[in-house]
Amino acid sequence: MNENKLYQGICTAKVELVLDYIENNGDVNNLYIELLKEEDLKRKFINPLSLLAYYKNKEKSQNEDKQNRYLNIADILLSHGCDPYVVNKYSLPHNVYGYDALQLSCLKNDNKLVKTILKHNSTGINNKDNYGNDLIAYILMGFPYANKQNYNKIPAVLNRIYDAMYYYDLNSAVLTDNVSHKYSIPEYVFKKFNKNSLETWLKFFLNKGMDVNKKLSNGDTYLHFFAKNNYPHLIKLIIKIKPENDFHILNNDGKHFIDMFNNIKNKNLFQEIMIEKEKKEILEGVSINNYSSLNMNKKRI
DSSP, X not given: OTHHHHHHHHHHTOHHHHHHHHHHTOOTTOOEEEOOOTTOOOEEEOOHHHHHHHHHTTOTTOOHHHHHHHHHHHHHHHHTTOOTTOOOSOOTTTOXXXXXXXXXXXHTTOHHHHHHHHHHOOTTTTOOOTTOOOHHHHHHHHSOTTOGGGTTOOOHHHHHHHHHOSOOOTTTOEEEOTTOOEEEHHHHHHHHSOGGGHHHHHHHHHHTTOOTTOOOTTSOOHHHHHHHTTOHHHHHHHHHHOXXXXXXXXXXTXXXXXXXXXXXXXXXXXXXXXXXXXXXXXXXXXXXXXXXXXXXXSOOO
């Protein structure tokens, strides 16, 4: 079948096979895979660009020339009308079922391929899957957060997608993982990523408008979460960057974030910080917090 030229050209990064297919067929949105299983003889659709994203990222050690040939093929397919937002109906052995090409590229954190796709077609930039996951969620689910070299680095593809989105509400966005656990976007990072990277991510999210008083699924705010997990440096960072924030918010159990510290030293430290903050706000005539109501003049035990 002539389709095999397109399939083989993509799998092996051979530009000449792709061009030969286009010259003789022209339809780059019509790639089907013949399943070998006798019990399922149906032809399953696979997006050529998703197939490309899979093979381009299958081996991270692939040489630069081969990577560039994949990008060249992507550019050719997109120039001939290949739709990157058509969802795949085929999975094994390519593991692309249910994704469109941009989602898969984000999941693979392939910044160059994302750039190539968006250059030609950005109409699906705000698409979500059936679980409500957007492209930011896909990037985070695919980000190799266990890799030490990435501890203090925001992936370039994340900034690219943020910049391409017309409007993004970080505080309403959700991420549903592969076991159906639902998180807010920052919550997923703070719970799943290595603790050495969290200060970098917190700065990033605060810059994008993160609401630190947002209630999480258990009724805690991010402040409560940081205190409970013994991250006093992250709360100090919030106080520094967002001094206008209301730090008086209680969780669903009626507790202040200071109550969540297991360490008495941290409890006393933040009592003093909050009291001094209130004094300063009163002197400046901008106090929005009422820390005295927390009875913070007494040391807690």
